[in-house]
Amino acid sequence: MSISVLIANLPYLLQGALVTLWLAFVVVIAGTLLGAVVGTISSGGGPILRSLVTAYVFVFRGIPVLVVMFLGFYTFPAFGIRLSAYAAVMISMVFYVGAFVTEAVRGAIAAVPTGQIAAALRALACGG
Secondary structure, three states, X not given: OOHHHHHHXXXXXXXXXXXXXXXXXXXXXHHHHHHHHHHHHHHHOOXXXXXXXXHHHHHHHHOOHHHHXXXXXHXXXXXXXXXXXXXXXXXXXXXXXXXXXXXXXHHHHHOOOHHHHHHHXXXXXXXX
């Protein structure tokens, strides 16, 4: 490979790097928010909600990320939703990252000893 090819295509490579960084930023932020909300719901919800969250986490954590992106790209049009390839991949990745964060949040909440939870609830009830 000649260095001239790299230099001639440098603007395209830089543009691709910026798009990749923006995609990663949006996916990490949105996936973390989704995972925090769903993980909290999983910890305090009823048995039906916990079952739905468990199924979501099981499915998305068990499928390779490339397959998730393909499924997102080809599934949205089947439901009449027209998205660009970029948007379909972004949404798919948010759900993928959200599944991992959901399990981390659920595990973190489950790791808090019951005595500390009782003390925190008592402190909240006393106003301080």
